[in-house]
Amino acid sequence: MWSHLLKRVLAVIPVLLVVMVIVFLMLRLTPGDPAANIAGDAATSEDIAKLRIELGLEEPLPVQFGIYVSNLLQGDFGESFYYKRPVISMIADGIEPTLSLAFFTITLACLVAVPLGTLAAYRHGTWLDRMVMGFSVVGFSVPVFVIGYLLIYFLSVKLGWFPVQGYQHIKEGIGGWAYRLVLPSVALSVIFIALIARMTRTSVLEVLNEDYIRTARAKGLPQSKVLLKHALRNAAVPIVTVIGIAIAILISGVVVTESVFVIPGLGLLTLDAIQGRDYPTVQALILLFSVVYVLINLIIDIIYTILDPRIRY
């Protein structure tokens, strides 16, 4: 088990290296000049050339990459071209809204989807099952920004129940923090509810045909116990896998949701950084996202061994 974990952690290093090279090259080989962006409309070509030297963009690519990696190894993620602030402090500012949103969304999605999927499987073939499946198809198909704007239009603009947009930091009061997260989380969670509910239904349905479910019923257990204790736990491995994938997708989904609801998180930061061709910020953010992906996968692997005693590494 521990040796497996160690191996997995070591395997992260080449992955991150590849990510670093690709992101580095992609940024520099696509058209667009950060210096021109920063200098603005009125700048002369001399101004821009001067800025490029200042930003270190005139060095050959391998040299630039070398400087980037050596700074990184010293824990220096660089300074934003735009804001002239260390990237790390900008990420620190943006991480709370993003994590809050992700946490709210995934919790909401699991709380709704898992019981819904289980019920659909149990009542297989009934109207309830068909409703859940129908909702899944719709949930999959409607983009997050459409749901977001619909929610804003009806619940905020028409009914005035929720703020249209914005974010409140947790230290300014948990109530306001949670209240402002409701709409974005609901919007973002729809697709995950669809995904997880579908997976739960399929997985539980398969397990319900297993012999040990029949054994559980032959013991005289009530339906609820058969379903929760015997079926759901055995169906859990694929469900957990999907939840893990959902968290990973969520991070990219956050970009859209944050811009719809104007939440100053990592998503909005990423969007700004890419538009402004702010190389250090984009590089740091993508590296961070990669680490999160890898960590999530590792955690899922560990959860597998807890859920199913037959899985051992």
Added chain:
Amino acid sequence: MTTTEQEPVLSVSGLTIDLPRNADRKHAVENISFDVAPGEVVCLVGESGSGKSVIAFSVMGLLASALQVSRGSIKLQGTELTELDDDAMRALRCTRMGMIFQEPMTALNPVMNCGDQIDEVLQEHTDLSSAQRRSKVLAMIEQVHLPDPERMYSAYPHQLSGGQRQRIMIAMALILEPVVLIADEPTTALDVTTQAQILQLIRELQAERQTGVLFITHDFGVVAELADRVAVLKQGQLVEFGTTQQVLANPQHAYTKMLIASVPRHEPPVRRVIADDAPVVLQTENLAKRYVSYGFAGANNVVDAAVDVSIEIRRGETLGIVGESGSGKSTVARCITWLIESSDGKIWLAGDNIAELSKEQLRSLRRKVQIVFQDPYRSLNPRRTVGQSIIEGPMNYGISHREAIADARELMQLVQLDPDGLDRYPHQFSGGQRQRICIARALAMKPDLLVADEAVSALDVSVQAQVLKLLEEIRDRMQLAMLFITHDLRVAAQVCDVVAVMSKGRVVEYGPARELFNNPQHEYTQALFEAAPGRHFEFAR
């Protein structure tokens, strides 16, 4: 032991269960009546589709929702079960009637430890404290003769053998001392020696507690071993019901007679002699297969699945490899068919040492060895027609489509199926027919050696007898060499010229079938023969 004067614990009368409208017959079972006295074992015998499991599930109230009891009554100690609601039925399960199932491998929840699974019964049906429950569970684990109850309590099902799991199931079913135990083929999936132990255990516990047992089986050996009375079912009808002695020794109904006659005899028939100069088709010398899984810091886990296996098969001869699960018999078959690579030793096929051949040469040799697998339901691709499955192999070796089809039609006739069936899909055939198709598929390659890996194990006895006969005819007609892998001694006795008995990866006894069966030398072979159920009964002689 029949105690008919006593009030029966279970009494079924006029039971009729309807099948869904589109099924091939109207009733799953029709007008079934029998009873089980305290301390009595009643066996329900029948082939697949006879409705025997349906009866068992209807007693437990666990019928699939598509099936409905339409008429008749089921009384448990006088309580009419067909009139009870779900909650009342639930309260009776495990308290007054317990059930054990066929597949101990899948009947236990894989993610819960065994002790907790037994404990659940007590939690649900008693008010005992957790300490009381634990000691009761441990005591029960001991009663089913499992070693080290504490360890068994915390073990997960996958850490136990099939026999041990079935003991856990029995502990679970009997812990609250129900008056009726329903056993649905509980030993079918087990090895013969394990089967003997489990039957012994059921006998012991049931006699001790005076439990009435409804035992479902397809195996007349088990019936002879265990039953006080026997009910024979055919297609949902009860055709014969009487004491074991009556039914087995003097069957009245034609179907019962046919079933009993189909049971392969334990005694090998006199077989024609294979000429000494018949060419050797397959020979292995010190064949070995070792599995090594590399652990951390050099802690390697080594499993010797086969060690020093030296066998030979001549043209027109059948060699049987007999053994229990884990004995290495299938490993040998897979090495010989090159489905896996052997780790040591030599294999000669028609004089060629296959280790010395190139990939290309091996590919052309592969045609010469064909295999028929155990489960005809899963070894044919469900989305391809039978014809497509049969001609795929020959066409792969350069035969034209037209020629392959013509051959396939001939083969269908050879395996006694309608050649027009080539355009149909596997699910349109019965199990026995599918196994015939698998045989035709293997023969389409014009092999020298046909490997049958438990090829008749999944079939009903009457079908089994037909397929065995077919295999023998084909072997004689085409002068094939045949390697017959089986766990079933009676089947081996019927078809094999020479038998190799395997245990723990080694061949422990090897010789002509008649000599080996009449006078087994090795103690393992003797134990294996001793454990075969129903050996001492008339029909098995």
